[in-house]
Amino acid sequence: MIRYPYRKHNKKSDADKNNKNSSRYLKIEAHLETNLQQFKELTSNSPDFLIRRFSLRLKADVPAAIVFLSSMVKTDMVNELVMKSLLSHPSAEVAAEAKSAEELFSRIQSHALELGEVKECDDWNSMMEQILTGYTIILLEGCEKAIACGTRGGEARAVAEPTTHTVVSGPKEGFVESLFTNISLIRRRIKSSDLAIEMFKVGNTSLTNVAMLYMKTIADQSVIDEVRRRVKSINIDAIFESGMVEEMIQDHYLTPLPTIYNSERPDTISSNIMEGRVALIVDGTPFVLVMPTVFAQFFQSSADYSERFSMVIVVRLIRYISFIILILGPSLYIALTTYHYEMIPTPLLISIMAQREFVPFPAFIEAFILEVTFEILREAGIRMPRVGGQTVSVIGALVLGQAAVEAGLVTPLLTIVVALTGIASYAIPAYNMATAGRLFRFAFMLLAAFMGLFGITLGLIALIAHMNSLRSFGVPYMAPFSPFILENQKDAVLRLPFWMMQERPKSITSTNQKQMKDGSASSPSNETTPQEGGAQGASGEGE
Known part of the structure; x- marks a missing residue:
């Protein structure tokens, strides 16, 4: 049974429950200038908050505007894929065919934008969340909705060698502070549609993106549900580091021993996901969390699987x-x-x-x-x-x-x-x-x-x-030593050859134990040469 200690801070306060009465949850106004003034008030006229006004042709000029944070977007995408798309001649013809602001909104959303990610916002809460994460917002006069264009960007550290988990042989890539870059590093190693990714917003003020990754056909559903529940139950103003998430979701507080594993190596996290574990990537930190965790895991290194x-x-x-x-x-x-x-x-x-x-x-x-x-x-x-x-x-x-x-x-x-x-x-x-x-x-x-x-x-x-x-997360910390699991001793204190490790750790998952196809796990000493195989085949036919 999975134990999860009661936390008072995880209960929603009355202020949080009544937060929907604030202006951020109001509907978007049909009047453009009112919306733009509200933007300025909410952002306190921040210097990186930019508004670009323009007009679209209907029966008469329709005032419009794009709103974005220059520190959070790729300016080239805003100029080329948003503004140029809206003001180009084909887009102007599409807009001219519209008979109302709502129809113009739909035509822009479906025909005018040359972007791969376009969302619709119908309240201030969703619109502010999008603009604060690097989206560009399009507002039209007379329309009570907004279009959010995926233009995320800004400065980010390039992928480099890990600084803490260094190895002599093996991959040299390490996670960075960008959530989507880290996801792509795992995607490169696990090219499977079974790799599931769930996104959460953690932190009432910071709205930090947290991604949960697991293999649908390997990980235990009870562990997945428990991780999801604990992440959703976090009630704190801001999350800036994976260590904060680790402290909020761990099973035990009164122990110096770490019960959640973390690493900045994509190969280590990918191999743990393939064993049936669940990974949590927190935006803004290169350290990725992995659970469930056992004691022996902290004595294993990525280099162990690159050497004899x-x-x-x-x-x-x-x-x-x-x-x-x-x-x-x-x-x-x-x-x-x-x-x-x-x-x-x-x-x-x-x-x-x-x-x-x-x-x-x-x-x-x-x-x-x-x-x-x-x-x-x-x-x-x-x-x-x-x-x-x-x-x-x-x-x-x-x-x-x-x-x-x-x-x-x-x-x-x-x-x-x-x-x-x-x-x-x-x-x-x-x-x-x-x-x-x-x-x-x-x-x-x-x-x-x-x-x-x-x-x-x-x-x-x-x-x-x-x-x-x-x-x-319900798994004994000392497994496979206590309880003793003979099959899992092959990769605990010892590290036996790969052809002997045919099954995943039983303490971690019980849904899909086989990790090696039948016929590929034979010992090299048992393999036969073509001549020996031919002789055996001839002998069998003679019999």
Whole structure:
């Protein structure tokens, strides 16, 4: 059963319910100048709000106007496909045949415009939504409707290599801040009519476009309905980032672990859609959300499917080991040097005690100071200018570490442990999972300081129990480990050859399990040469 926590902010307020009484929901006036004056008032005479007046020939000149935001349209489309179409000689003849403003409106809509996207607006709400998203509005004197022409444009970042999910081999394209560009990047990879796209307006004021993508023949209908319901239930003034949507629709709040996966790689999102997941693209951000999500998904990289499976198995094991080092490295040092001396080999113990002889702080305080210093350097390296940021952070870590050791504040061994812990966090492909591991690290340090290995054991039991209690849109977070699904182990910790992965993850979808055609999943070792096949055929005929 899909669990969805109750949210007070998702209930529509009385002000929202009565919003339809505002002027934005009024009908469009038949008088052109009244409409244009209303436009000016609603946009506060914004400098990028432009009005172009002209006349169309009926029995007498009919005043008309186009209205658009210059910062949101392609000016060439407005000039060539709207104005030139309306004022050209053939269009003038079409307009002259009309007997009324309504008939003129219909003829323009069906015969005069050389555009692929033309909509009709009959109230102020729909008309303002269109103009704020880059449409050009055509208004006629004596007509209580408007024509919205698709002229979306404006400045946008070009498609470039992803900055966070980088790979050595594989596609180099990354999502951008344009919703329709991101949809096209997925369309290029999934050329199927089964790819369904639903559009939503999220944010009472920002009216941010959100697209939901899924495969109709693969994704579970219950998951699709639940994602749709949660997105529609968002009640907030503005949405500017996919992280805001993620926080509003996720199953669990009181956990540092991410329960919704995000990526800026079109190939990663496309492969997740083909596995039966649902993707959410938010206009204005290059990070696309994917749900349902499982724990193992955060340790998979796009490069895993571009390299040989034997190497990928080793790399994935290293990632899981890195996560264990990330959360347990400093805490094991604290526990062993504070409570469990007998577990350390004697030569190493003598060396550690000699190093700690002049250190004035206990192991926990010592480790805490170094970890906080490392986190400060990490954040400073991210915020500093790209030219020297990484260099300053690396040099700063070396200089501060060496100075702290020489000053007798920390031991050299702990400096090595903290450095190894920090490096291990970068081995995890998903940044949000690495961040969660960094938070757990401090909790385990505290447990180790008070209870030693016993406290670490209790913390691990609590962490595993917590992870098993999580759900992502009804799917167990720890699948396919708990519940254990043998068939899905082929692409969890390990990554077996493609010819062995014939089925989609059972925890994600149950409607269309087969992802490989019959006869194409045979092992290469079982394939026969033409000579062997011919001999077998002759033998069969002889029999």
